[in-house]
Amino acid sequence: MKFVMAIIKPFKLDEVREALGTLGIQGMTVTEVKGFGRQKGQTEVYRGAEYVVNFLPKVKIELAVPDALVAQVVEAIQAAAQTGKIGDGKIFVFNLNETVRIRTGERGDEAL
Amino acid sequence: MKFVMAIIKPFKLDEVREALGTLGIQGMTVTEVKGFGRQKGQTEVYRGAEYVVNFLPKVKIELAVPDALVAQVVEAIQAAAQTGKIGDGKIFVFNLNETVRIRTGERGDEAL
Amino acid sequence: MKFVMAIIKPFKLDEVREALGTLGIQGMTVTEVKGFGRQKGQTEVYRGAEYVVNFLPKVKIELAVPDALVAQVVEAIQAAAQTGKIGDGKIFVFNLNETVRIRTGERGDEAL
Amino acid sequence: MIKKLGLTTTALVAALAPVAAFAQDAAPELNSGDTAWMMTSTALVLLMTIPGVALFYAGMVRKKNVLATMMQSFAICALVTVIWMVAGYSLAFGTGNAIIGDLSKVMLFSVGKDSVFPAAATIPESVFLTFQMTFAIITPALIAGAFAERMKFSAMLWFMGLWSLLVYSPICHWVWGGGFLGSDGVLDFAGGTVVHINAGVAGLVCALVLGRRVGFGSENMAPFNLALAVIGASMLWVGWFGFNAGSAVASDGRAGMAMLVTQVATAGAALAWMGAEWVVRGKPSVLGAISGAVAGLVAVTPASGFVLPFGALVIGLAAGVICFWSATWLKHTLGYDDSLDAFGVHGVGGLVGAILTGVFAVEAVGGTPGALEGNIGQVVTQIVGCLATIAWSAVATYVILRVLDMTVGLRVTTEQESDGLDIALHGERMQ
């Protein structure tokens, strides 16, 4: 099993979910995060006090996938999340030792 | 060392923490996340505009544990977080290369 | 490639970012989390109902780095995030199998 | 206003006397200043419920129940308006007997542009009855604090509708509508018994019958957004000028004095609760300050047309300390879950105020002396008024709840409660 983590632009979440759905993937966990990177943030000014907000709202998607699907999953995410503009984000792939489905106690690929 | 990540129902957090406490574990990091899975979300309607919110609020627990404790930890989480109803969540186990306690610089199991 | 995750005190974020900047690192992802640990939380009282809030607001930093930089990165974070008081947090290091830059499709160290 | 009737033991005679006196001169004339103040007061008292109570309560619940809590105040406002129009006003202020009014004003068919209610002869009846309507609205809205976060919305509507007709209208009649408590000389300028003791006791019965919230005492039930509660308390404070000074039903010196003593008692109670908390807990809290203010407002309500500033200050200080004790120590000791302290603040504060009105009443202000001016019997009269209110409010509330429990059912399911009432009952969420 592998664990795929992707940082994407928030408004791309729905498209990515749909793309993964067509691969038969229905489970994932999503977190609101702040991204620092090459993309520059916007400036806020409050009564003359300027704050350059150099983080940008991003969304982190995490999903465990069977080894066989990893390549497809990465490709699907990349295709769906891409705008071609700076700040599109990253995909990271990790080894996953074990997965347990809490409800049933199933382990491994069955637990996904 | 291993790194255990669990996605659970929010109202189970206290029970899980207590269960882990009885194993002598006192450190962990918790994040509010949104889960997509088999469990279906509720429908919101605003002046006729319907939004099926297909993510559900979940809580992610992350904790680094010595190898010796992993099995117990996973079991404890599974037992405490289980309701038997769909949406109970997952536990993932990763290899952890290194841990550092920022305050002291301790490394490895001592840092946990 | 390695994946470094650090849990730090929120007000140390700017210093850590600067420290990493001097190593040439400009990308990272930040999440607001709640930490449980040795550090004790504060008590809130509402009309006689007491709640000891035993989690504390922390910030999680995640960044993928080339193997060559890991040691320096860990050191930089530890130095910048340290106050010497309890609750300073932890640094975790993971193996990272693969990284993809969504915008360009670059992989591996080039994608960072 | 009708409260003026309450000053003598021969209330009906007294009530008609000024009107008769007027009649000798000429037909009583509308006074545009009185009318202006009463319309303003009506707007201020409405403001107390929406958004006042709505915010005060919504600011103290958990995030998942914020909207549902506001919805209770808002829906009660709409529902009771119609009920008051249909029959509530008639039952409360129709002539009737010592216990209940009559049906002469049902549907307000008898109210025209130029109608005047005899005991409020300088303003149009339309204004008098709308002003009174806002009192009929806020009283049930206050009860809702006791069962927050766990009652079915349908059951709540049924309960409030029945309660308004079976509990509010009669007690209102007893005190202000020509009923026996007013005749007995019970002093209640703006609603210590009718509104606050009544709502507080009903709330306590609700809390007991519905039972505690799931997780009460174990789960963290910290208020989600106390800023909302501070806005709500502020609206209550400001709006209460209409509540108390408006109860003079005139724009005169008595109204002015009612406004002044309201301000003084409220400030005193806010400082007292804050101070008590500072001593006992080590920190003065925002929730404490606003709770104290509301306790002071409650306690000065019956007293407002009868006392002078110094008496008001004492009433406020007493209410602040005593309600702090009831909302913290008493509730936790007895273990009932009066979620937002409808009883602890309104019931207890109302009792403190009703009794101390008998102590601090000044003849030169409201026509009746209190214990400090030698009329010790007034305290007894006040206690009788409290007991009558408590008895009927408790019994009738209990019966209504039991009947509803057997028919529509009072409580949401455990799952709905844990999902939160916003999404479970109304299909909406604070994002």
Add this chain to the structure above:
Amino acid sequence: MIKKLGLTTTALVAALAPVAAFAQDAAPELNSGDTAWMMTSTALVLLMTIPGVALFYAGMVRKKNVLATMMQSFAICALVTVIWMVAGYSLAFGTGNAIIGDLSKVMLFSVGKDSVFPAAATIPESVFLTFQMTFAIITPALIAGAFAERMKFSAMLWFMGLWSLLVYSPICHWVWGGGFLGSDGVLDFAGGTVVHINAGVAGLVCALVLGRRVGFGSENMAPFNLALAVIGASMLWVGWFGFNAGSAVASDGRAGMAMLVTQVATAGAALAWMGAEWVVRGKPSVLGAISGAVAGLVAVTPASGFVLPFGALVIGLAAGVICFWSATWLKHTLGYDDSLDAFGVHGVGGLVGAILTGVFAVEAVGGTPGALEGNIGQVVTQIVGCLATIAWSAVATYVILRVLDMTVGLRVTTEQESDGLDIALHGERMQ
């Protein structure tokens, strides 16, 4: 007020008659009670826009547009104040002809401390014109609901400024300023045509010309913080007492009755929308309850000085159900994106109210009988009033928008829209 002029077909004569009558006795005298009520009403109507409409609308948009939405109401308040001073008041209430006023009151140079507007002779002209100013402010503020989340701020200011002069002032003159609709006997006590139909129709045109928001129908556009909307709706409800009862321009029985019927209709409409939703959708929503209340307030606006409580209740119930239908079914079926239902609530509710005023008007209240009292022609007169308003509002709004689209441009870029107007237009964020 001038609305009184609307009661006869010989409006100008009628308008001067009472003044003349007065003049025979003595110079008309200021009445301190009337003045007090009108200053209060002015404050109440201002409260309706800031923070009323600002919150009502801001509570329904997405987080990224909350501040920009509040900014629209606030900036309109400032802008229209100056425009009303410069020329708006003069165009609306200067004598002029049947279509438009004149420039005699430009810059308010002719208004002194002791000036009196003849048809409102018991209050200072300064109060009359400030009261009317608050109406001129809220009307464009209501339109903004239709194009929320996508209009350029600069374009919005241009649009509102021009609209105020070219659409609001003339229609205000037609009905209240001595123009042809008032002369024709159209009944509009507080602004069913002038304010609500006018704003609603202009909103619909805006929604059509600007087009839908990016992602309309596919993205989740759930309101970010409905608690804000509930506060806003509550402020609207309370403030509307000034709007409707203030339109009596006196502190008297007609004002009192206007207040009472406002309360009744609003409650009825809130219950009706809530009930309709409960039946159709299975859950009564908070957004539904407050939308219903606003629909009721809108519908009773033209009727308020003319009907009795029972008529008001029917008007409220009708408005609640019909506006529920227009804001849910109609909008989604026709597919236009009237973001916050400026047309669905104000346009449709205004039409319901304007027409039913012709049905339920009672001679004893406002001097004119309605269809139920045998004067069926009044319904026709009302419809004529609606059509004239719709026609001018639609055409002029369309022309202004087209001109602005070709010059300053109406819409933000797609990127600004997706970033949110708060940061894109104002450089600020809700943290």
Add this chain to the structure above:
Amino acid sequence: MIKKLGLTTTALVAALAPVAAFAQDAAPELNSGDTAWMMTSTALVLLMTIPGVALFYAGMVRKKNVLATMMQSFAICALVTVIWMVAGYSLAFGTGNAIIGDLSKVMLFSVGKDSVFPAAATIPESVFLTFQMTFAIITPALIAGAFAERMKFSAMLWFMGLWSLLVYSPICHWVWGGGFLGSDGVLDFAGGTVVHINAGVAGLVCALVLGRRVGFGSENMAPFNLALAVIGASMLWVGWFGFNAGSAVASDGRAGMAMLVTQVATAGAALAWMGAEWVVRGKPSVLGAISGAVAGLVAVTPASGFVLPFGALVIGLAAGVICFWSATWLKHTLGYDDSLDAFGVHGVGGLVGAILTGVFAVEAVGGTPGALEGNIGQVVTQIVGCLATIAWSAVATYVILRVLDMTVGLRVTTEQESDGLDIALHGERMQ
């Protein structure tokens, strides 16, 4: 009101003249319309502090200090109420001498239901003193903006209590209570010197003595929830009608004109700040628009009973631009941390208004001509009034702060400041 005394150089004579004139006819009679308006105004001015200032300020701080900031306004409201009752009113409005009142009204023992304050003879004294109390409340509440996010709560209470007695009451006496500034002919209708310059200067001294917030200039201190600030500013705007038009202490043409010019100046200033920002920064901000509105309200305060709409518009435009400059450029250049611009808006805006009142005063409105009507000396008189206020406010504030710093200590610890005052001082959090 007493402000009328300020119109002539023989103030005391003038003050008694109308009363005497009345007395010849009969005892001065209460006027129900005046009383209604003054009770309404009292409610409106209270609304300005709670929740007005509370929200305006809380909306500009960081999340961790939202509740503590609201708490300051709320606690000041309670504290000053009691202080005003105990001695503040007596020191300000007791006869006394040219510098300070006396102790004749201590504890309000001398105030009964029928008491009348001679210079406000048409309303009950209870109303007059409660109206004045709301001014005594808001002034210290405004100061709190200068030291937001870093002062100890206990020190704040001590400071405000002492400041109210030692600074507010005397200066109030100087201008309105029969003191030397009123006698000298300083025009201050509703509190340009007494309230705004006074609070602004005291705020500046606080900011300097307490020092900057930890992280000032480096950390992100962006406002957490500007929506709250918009609600607060709106409440201020609406409530200010009571502040300014209420300062006529009558429901008459002068009150009406005060209301109108308040509206105009506020709108002008909001547009001016917004415009200045648009030009200088490229974007008009919401914070700018509301700050401008408040600056306009401040500046028109002394002028409101003396000028006509055109003068008010100029005053507003000037205040908007100048306060934009002081709150942005001046503060950042000099480097003091006046957190929420108590000085930048109230101090500077008050100065602009006080001086321009001397320019634009119109004899036909307030009895005194200004420089434009040839009375150039009035500008000098106004400047004298400002300087006297600045001098006493600065010196006395400084002394009080130093004494408190040596006794209770002024500032929270660095750790408390970084944890936030909500949890550190009050044990509560916005969840």
